[in-house]
Amino acid sequence: MKDVSFEKLRAEVARDLKPVRPLRPAWVRALVLFPCAALGFALLALLFGPHWETSGLVWALGAFQVLVAYGILWVGLREAVPGDGSGAPALGLAALIATAAVAAANALLVSLRPVPGPPGLGGFSFYCFKVEIALGLPAMALGFWLAVRGFPLRPAVAGVLGGLAAGVAAAGVWSVYCPFNSLSHLASHIGPTIPVALAGLLAGSWWARRQRRRL
Amino acid sequence: MDQELAEQMGRYQMGELAAFERLYALLAPRLRQYLRSLTFDAAAAEDLLQEAFLQIHRARHTYLPASPVVPWAFAIARNVYRMDRRAAGRRRRYEEPAPEEVPDLPVPAEADGLADRQAVRRALLKVPEDGREPLLLHHVWGLSFGEIGAVLGIRGGAAKVRSHRAMTTLRRLLGAREG
Numbered sequence: 001m002k003d004v005s006f007e008k009l010r011a012e013v014a015r016d017l018k019p020v021r022p023l024r025p026a027w028v029r030a031l032v033l034f035p036c037a038a039l040g041f042a043l044l045a046l047l048f049g050p051h052w053e054t055s056g057l058v059w060a061l062g063a064f065q066v067l068v069a070y071g072i073l074w075v076g077l078r079e080a081v082p083g084d085g086s087g088a089p090a091l092g093l094a095a096l097i098a099t100a101a102v103a104a105a106n107a108l109l110v111s112l113r114p115v116p117g118p119p120g121l122g123g124f125s126f127y128c129f130k131v132e133i134a135l136g137l138p139a140m141a142l143g144f145w146l147a148v149r150g151f152p153l154r155p156a157v158a159g160v161l162g163g164l165a166a167g168v169a170a171a172g173v174w175s176v177y178c179p180f181n182s183l184s185h186l187a188s189h190i191g192p193t194i195p196v197a198l199a200g201l202l203a204g205s206w207w208a209r210r211q212r213r214r215l
Numbered sequence: 216m217d218q219e220l221a222e223q224m225g226r227y228q229m230g231e232l233a234a235f236e237r238l239y240a241l242l243a244p245r246l247r248q249y250l251r252s253l254t255f256d257a258a259a260a261e262d263l264l265q266e267a268f269l270q271i272h273r274a275r276h277t278y279l280p281a282s283p284v285v286p287w288a289f290a291i292a293r294n295v296y297r298m299d300r301r302a303a304g305r306r307r308r309y310e311e312p313a314p315e316e317v318p319d320l321p322v323p324a325e326a327d328g329l330a331d332r333q334a335v336r337r338a339l340l341k342v343p344e345d346g347r348e349p350l351l352l353h354h355v356w357g358l359s360f361g362e363i364g365a366v367l368g369i370r371g372g373a374a375k376v377r378s379h380r381a382m383t384t385l386r387r388l389l390g391a392r393e394g
Contacts (some may be wrong), residue, residue: 006239009265010232013272019230020276083290083362087369151274152237153294154368212298 018204026077026084026180029146033073033169036142039067040135040173050178057113061105065172069165073143080150091157095164101192102168105185106175116182125188129177132170139166140196144203153157155211156204163200167193220284228275236328237251239268245285245356248291252320252351253296267292285289285365288360289352293366323354323382338388346381354382 023029043053053059075094079085086094143162152158171189178189218240226234246267249284250260277285319357320336330338341349352358352366353374360378 005261005265006243009239009268010236012269013235016272017230017232017235021279022227025279027305076317081279081287082274082294083286083365084282085368086278087364087373090370094299149292151270151277153290185345210304 011063014109023047023081023150025150026081027074029077030070030074030102031168032146033066033070033139033165036139037069037125037169037173040139040170042133043175044131046175048177053179055113057109061109062172064105064177065102065175066169067102068098069167069169069172072161072168073146073165076158076165077146079145079154079158080089080154082150082151083118085154085157088157091161094168095161096105098168099190100163100170101114101170102193103186103190104187106171106181107183110183111173115180117144118164124175125185128174128185128188129192132189133195136163136166136170136192136196137199139169140167140200140203142166144200147204148207152204153166154204155199155207159200159202159204161200163203164193164199167196170196216285217285220370221348223279223281224278224284228278235272239266241286242284243268246288248321249289249356250292250296253293253348258392259299263292263295266299267295270295277383283362285356285359286365289356289358289366302343321351321352321355334389335385338385342384342389344380346384350381350385 017193041052072095075086075091079091085091140163144159147158147162148155171193175189178185220238223238223241224236227238243264247260247264250263250267251257254260254263267288272290274291280286280381313378319338322332322335339351349360349363349367352363353360358366359371360375361371363374363378367374369377
């Protein structure tokens with residue numbers, strides 16, 4: 001004999017029972033980052049004209065950063081599937097390795113192909129910072145939307161990973177446009193990943209509170 | 216059973232109510248027992264079970280075909296418990312039973328022969344919570360350590376170590392009692 005609580009639950013489920021399409025695996029959903037990066041590049045080309053860097057090294061390291069961003073987004077989207085997320089230490093390590101890889105790629109570029117730029121580069125550095133934020137925030141919003149289309153049990157973690165991926169991808173795309181490579185300028189390329197990741201964290205925390213209120 | 220669960224989950228995703236009923240029949244006893252082991256409160260566990268199935272319903276599109284259903288469902292149920300505990304934290308809804316009470320905990324088969332069931336339950340209560348949960352998930356509900364890691368948000372290796380330590384503690388507690 002079925003109990004009353006089951007009958008109530010059954011009725012509620014029956015009211016909302018429609019076919020659903022299972023989510024695609026995280027690695028497939030994360031592929032959206034590549035057309036996004038291409039779109040970002042096209043937008044820059046539209047705004048600034050065909051003044052991108054022609055050095056193969058610059059392009060290779062830019063592409064490397066987008067690949068690292070893809071990896072971070074993949075891990076972030078796995079968080080959106082219950083029972084599929086990684087442990088907290090593994091997530092922290094992955095984020096650390098990804099950040100270190102981006103810093104190393106930029107440092108390599110500075111050492112192999114230094115372009116110090118004119119004196120008083122500070123203003124331009126701030127410009128780079130702003131452009132990357134402008135590229136990163138919409139990408140973060142997309143990553144967050146992809147995450148909450150699933151069912152993240154730790155939305156803040158999914159949000160921060162989505163933000164980190166967006167920030168790293170924005171740095172990769174902008175690196176093929178910025179003509180300068182110097183150690184002092186490096187912070188303006190790596191630095192914007194932090195506020196974009198924080199924006200993802202805030203979005204995730206907001207989502208978590210919203211979920212708790214619904215319970 | 217795992218194959219049947221996966222098949223029913225596929226039919227549930229296609230919108231079959233009968234598949235939901237079958238899934239409930241297969242999963243509810245295990246989830247109820249799991250939630251009881253977390254809350255020590257049959258009524259609270261029953262409430263959380265209903266909420267867990269509602270969340271399972273909302274999250275049904277995130278089940279990846281052919282993957283195991285049990286860790287997916289346990290992860291959702293555990294999240295429901297965690298959210299409720301956070302909300303109820305100030306009210307201290309979930310209190311461990313007093314030492315003289317016998318907690319409503321399932322008994323792992325490996326520990327069944329060590330002492331009578333009530334004694335095992337009392338000893339289980341003294342096992343630290345972070346070890347008790349992986350121990351029960353493995354020895355009672357048969358989840359692999361990789362699956363336990365996915366449910367608890369830790370590495371499979373860490374789940375194995377915690378479970379092993381908890382079992383050692385349990386044996387020691389029961390041995391000490393017998394001696």
